[in-house]
Amino acid sequence: MANEMKVKELDQVVVRFSGDSGDGMQLAGNIFSTISATVGNDISTFPDYPADIRAPQGSLTGVSGFQVHIGAGKVFTPGDQCDVLVAMNAAALKTQYKFAKSTACIIIDTDSFKKSDLEKAAFQTEDPIAEMGIKQDVIAAPITQMVKDCLADTGMDNKAMLKCRNMFALGLVCWLFNRDLAIAENYLREKFAKKPAIAEANIKVIRAGYDYGHNTHASVDHTYKVETTVKVPGKYMDISGNKATAYGLIAAAEKAGLRLFLGSYPITPATDILHELAKHKSLGVTTVQCEDEIAGCATSVGAAFAGALAVTSTSGPGVCLKSEAMNLAVITELPLVVVNVQRGGPSTGLPTKSEQTDLLQALFGRNGESPMPVIAAASPTQCFDAAYDACKIALEHMTPVVLLTDAFVANGSGAWKLPDLASYPAINPPYVTPEMKDNYTPYQRNPETGVRYWAIPGQEGYTHILGGLEKDSKTGAISTAPDNHDLMCRLRAEKVERIPVPDVKVEGCADDADLLIVGFGGTYGHLYSAMQEMNQSGKKVALAHFTHLNPLPKNTAEVLKKYPKVVVAEQNLGQFAGYLRMKVDGFVPYQYNEVKGQPFVVAELVKAFEEIIK
């Protein structure tokens, strides 16, 4: 029988693991991503957690999903819909089926489709497949029972055995994709290095899942193979956006020769940055978990004054609380990086979901004339460069910088080619010089950059006071003189304006596009995929994706005015479009706006853009 099995070669495939929050879907998804990446496929992942702390087991709100997009060549998003859906219980099938393509293969654990499971998932009949009108191939396997049988002689208790169900599903998916189990086995042995019995039990179950598929063919007539076509040689790892952000901060501190200080308060979805940085004390990273968001920023301002590379990490509601201390860094002209991992708002909003609704808050959400550079990361892996750049700008231009990421980018991951730090640009803060000794005042500026000089406390001959009150542009003494305040406002604005940022790149049909798509931050992958799809179908479309939002690239107006039609697509109600209209005279774009807390759907983007181009 085995030789009758066909193998379908695919360029790309999307797999979605789903089950109850306690079913270990994130781990199964992570391992499958790692296996795929290890053989050279490109990957893009998206964990989709429930917002509930712990929803009742088997309930619709307790379903947790993990989607991975695997490509022979480059992939830019975790994919709109999946080719394989794993549903470990009835609730998962009910809520996740909408993500399955019409050609998808669906794997279910029939042992979790008993009467009570169906009731919890609000099915009306005892045949959920028919009830939902599912026409796709369904691999209906008694996974729970097979796991129990497989582990019967290990002496494990029932609860411990059930925890291995995810590995059975993973084994089955590995069979479906002709994956080498050795990589998964190594992964598990490392992950459970201190609990070898658990590692071996999991490995046993993975093999059982694989063998089940192999022996029974699991009621499908083909398996899949995703070969690697585009290979960029080098060393890689799978990295999430939050981890890449943390790594970018660490790299910048090392490059600048400064100690990294993080003042932070736990908040979803930014907390993983605090977790990651708290681990790396051997690199001299100092983290202070503060009493509140305000102190998170305030301790960082103190650390910046003291001479550290100071960072505070948060999400939108936290920024509301930090904004006063952020402004203290504006007026004292101290380097500070504020990471805002955007989530759904307003107020507590949708804590685990993603939006781009804090753009105007980052640009303008403070009292007074408060210019602040803003950078937005384009993808999970790009968070590294964005964080590095934010630090470089903060330190070299003596200014707070906002780094915008979002829940999608922060929790998603991609295969990341390890950077060579030596090839990254140097970071040179404008330290005081020996000539300034005994004559230093804090608002003397470099005439070219408009940047003041940094005197790190402890040095003799440079004592000075900084503060939230307006200061005289020359002496640094308190001043309420009208002309001086006007001048200081302009100096601070000009300093930020003069920060050099790279030109915005136009991708796709840069010369003759009928439509230019414009976006910023975490939507890059989806917008790029939409452009690519339209180009492949003969439409002339280009993409200008912004990562530097303040100051805007010098070529912004030129790019925006070059094309007959421009659409600004963003996950808010038009903040970037409005900002660009304020900055570029006469710019009137089309808009594509969505605030659903979910990533864009490429197919929907294409449909909307085709409508515009008509």
Next chain:
Amino acid sequence: MYSAKDFKKGQPRWCPGCGDHFFLASLHKAMAELGIAPHETAVISGIGCSSRLPYYMNTYAMQTIHGRAAAISTGFKVANPNMSVWQISGDGDGLAIGGNHFIHAVRRNIDINMILLNNRIYGLTKGQYSPTSPRGFVSKSSPYGTVEDPFRPAELCFGARGRFFARAVATDAAGTVEVLKAAANHKGASVCEILQNCVIFNDGTHESVYTSAGRAKNAIYLEHGKPMIFGENKEFGLMQEGFGLKVVKLGENGITEKDILVHDAHCQDNTLQMKLALMEGPDFPIALGVIRDVEAPTYNEAVHEQLDEVAGMKKYHNFQELLMTNDIWEVK
């Protein structure tokens, strides 16, 4: 090595007679006597009349935003632990808008000197009641008297597990200098409550102890290891009675100096220290001096010890080595 002049800068702009003037002079003097260089000293304040103080210091200094001085000082000290850090706040800055940072700085035991200039009023905003104003206090924002109880700073400090609490009266230069020096020498968060007058909006608030004659009558200077004797002629003492304290007259009922409580600022148990700190007239004297001074690990030292300890344990010490701790694969 240093004189008060070395720490002085500018011309203070407080109202004539304001307690801040007296305190500033004592701070300059204390710093000179401590002998820590101006460039190794940082003075960080929030907002309010007293928070203008850093402008008159020839040190590294920062006047920050309302209520946040303790948090900013915490970040500063952790990042630059060799600096001597003084945090200056008023009762509004430190205990109202900054109350959260105050208790947490004390709880963490960060090695900063936390000065609380308590005039029981908002002066800069021109006369509203503060969190230390007594119940019934009439002010612009409480024309019929407040209907809330005040904080007692010592109670808040002790409640946050404070290891150092001292009190001085701004006009008492010797007492203030002594308290400030003790605060600086204490490793950890040192809270000093400075009782001071606001001549414009709350004149006479600490009247009973504001003059040396008043203090002789209405205050007790506590000294570690010394019996708690007070009064114009040192005729009174403090003794324990049940769960509380009582004032006794020496020589009466056969009471001699031997019967008087001896102050123990280093006692871990803060019960009696708390009682001393909360004493009020007219039945009790107001306690001045170092009331509690107990050793404990400081936050900043612990942070740096942990950094060193983990650095010794882990095998990666730079970014490149950090990368290699991950699951890496190679595409050839």
